Amino acid sequence: MEHTETLRALGLFDARVPRYTSYPTAAAFSPDTGASFQRHALEQLDPSEPVSVYMHIPFCERLCWFCACHTQGTKTLGPVESYIEALEAELEMVRAIIPNGLKMGRLHWGGGTPTILPPELIHRLSESIRRVFPPAQEFEFSVEIDPTMVDRAKIEALASEGMNRASIGIQDFDPEVQKAIGRLQPFETTRACVEDLRAAGIASLNTDLVYGLPHQSLARIEDTIEKVLTFTPDRVALFGYAHVPWVSKRQKLIDEAALPDDLSRYHLATRAGELFVAAGLTAIGIDHFARPDDTLTASLEAGRLRRNFQGYTTDTCSTLIGLGASSISRFSEGYVQNAPATAAYQQRIATGVFPSARGYQLSPEDQLRARAIEELMCRFAVDLDDLSQEFGTDAQKLLPCLTEMATRFAPFARLTGKRIAIAPEGRPLTRMIASVFDQHVPEGVRYSRAS
Ligand SMILES: C[S@@+](CC[C@H](N)C(=O)[O-])C[C@H]1O[C@@H](n2cnc3c(N)ncnc32)[C@H](O)[C@@H]1O
Ligand code: SF4
Numbered sequence: 001m002e003h004t005e006t007l008r009a010l011g012l013f014d015a016r017v018p019r020y021t022s023y024p025t026a027a028a029f030s031p032d033t034g035a036s037f038q039r040h041a042l043e044q045l046d047p048s049e050p051v052s053v054y055m056h057i058p059f060c061e062r063l064c065w066f067c068a069c070h071t072q073g074t075k076t077l078g079p080v081e082s083y084i085e086a087l088e089a090e091l092e093m094v095r096a097i098i099p100n101g102l103k104m105g106r107l108h109w110g111g112g113t114p115t116i117l118p119p120e121l122i123h124r125l126s127e128s129i130r131r132v133f134p135p136a137q138e139f140e141f142s143v144e145i146d147p148t149m150v151d152r153a154k155i156e157a158l159a160s161e162g163m164n165r166a167s168i169g170i171q172d173f174d175p176e177v178q179k180a181i182g183r184l185q186p187f188e189t190t191r192a193c194v195e196d197l198r199a200a201g202i203a204s205l206n207t208d209l210v211y212g213l214p215h216q217s218l219a220r221i222e223d224t225i226e227k228v229l230t231f232t233p234d235r236v237a238l239f240g241y242a243h244v245p246w247v248s249k250r251q252k253l254i255d256e257a258a259l260p261d262d263l264s265r266y267h268l269a270t271r272a273g274e275l276f277v278a279a280g281l282t283a284i285g286i287d288h289f290a291r292p293d294d295t296l297t298a299s300l301e302a303g304r305l306r307r308n309f310q311g312y313t314t315d316t317c318s319t320l321i322g323l324g325a326s327s328i329s330r331f332s333e334g335y336v337q338n339a340p341a342t343a344a345y346q347q348r349i350a351t352g353v354f355p356s357a358r359g360y361q362l363s364p365e366d367q368l369r370a371r372a373i374e375e376l377m378c379r380f381a382v383d384l385d386d387l388s389q390e391f392g393t394d395a396q397k398l399l400p401c402l403t404e405m406a407t408r409f410a411p412f413a414r415l416t417g418k419r420i421a422i423a424p425e426g427r428p429l430t431r432m433i434a435s436v437f438d439q440h441v442p443e444g445v446r447y448s449r450a451s
Contacts, residue, residue, distance in 0.1 A: 003425045013262035015450035017431045020377050021309045023370035024440035029337055033359035041331035042097045050105030050136040052317040056324035057111040058342050061149055065182035065253040068242050070326040070340055071112035086349040088128045090323050095132040104133035105317050109143045115150040119157035126161035147193035148185050159200035166197050167206040172213055173224045180214035180258055187227055194231045207233045211268040212241035214258035221268050225275045235296055236289040237311055238272055242448035266451055285378055286430050288312045305378040334361040368394055373434045384418035401436045409433050
């Protein structure tokens, strides 16, 4: 209780800050950085360093009201097929530029719902990707799976193409919550999907849950978690519901009066975290949990945990090539995002033009701040002496930020020499504290809540 009041006094329940899956965030991207930047960055890639590839499938058969992802509804496969053709054309454009011999260390299919693809399209798309990016010896292929939009044949097709990590959307199992977010998903359907994934040899299973949904209560989230734990997930992502109806128009269907208030939201997150830790999972960063034998836990313990657009990851590739509508590529020099709207993306491809719409070129200082934010989000601490190993004396520029954090966020942010650390009770403030490093909070952009 005492902590809650201090957190409230520090502004936790009023703050609106980015999730820092990148720095700067996409809100700072500009149309001045686009195709020519991307072309140059692709040409300069070192063929001896494997890259990560992200493929976006912006289609769903049902559109859940709570969802803030770039996607659109379709009841037929026609639009999906023509989109796959566009993806193949984009792959060919990339192939013409990248150096020979470049390998792919990671592949992630996200969406939307990649499992809207029938087995033939799964095989076709996988082959098209491998032609351009042959997998490296150590290769990880993960896919976002909607348990209500998948069957055994699709899972077997994905497994035969090398999928070794699956991420299933659950959100909440309570029927009233499901009704309020426009997403009906019976427990039995989800269990059958988990069984099919395990039978197909998928060793690593992640489950996505969301707290802060309409009508969610402590009893309901406890029941959801009890059910989720029967799947023995290797990882759990517990996202705070981002209610951003000005971005995601379908969220206007959500009854705002049924959303838990600030304090209830905080208690939901805290209780969920306690239950996962009590079940033997390790807390990873601000919103993930993983089994002690999972590579995410090993990565945390070895100080190699990273944060990227998908959240916490073991991925240490310095380049991410994003393909498809709205996808973001990350190069050591900066970011480029493809046209977000599927029609605009396809139109750019049809005219033979790179579909990049906007981006951001990182200055050396941005790179330093990006690393500092990532450190704080992953380890709840930043040590300027550690940062100076990579950034030299420039790292010392951040000392005033550390001092500001210690003053503004006392008693939770503690400065010792040139190291700032967030106390466990202050971890809900992490995004707010990280924002002290942020020099690119654009005017007029509205973020989701910090808590
Ligand atoms: C891109 S979606 C893909 C999920 C997949 N199509 C499904 O329905 O199972 C990935 C995850 O993002 C999370 N997500 C989507 N909208 C969100 C929001 N408004 N706030 C918090 N998390 C959200 C959900 O947990 C969801 O499972
Ligand atoms: S949660 Fe999944 S199925 Fe629902 S709209 Fe979002 S991407 Fe589509």
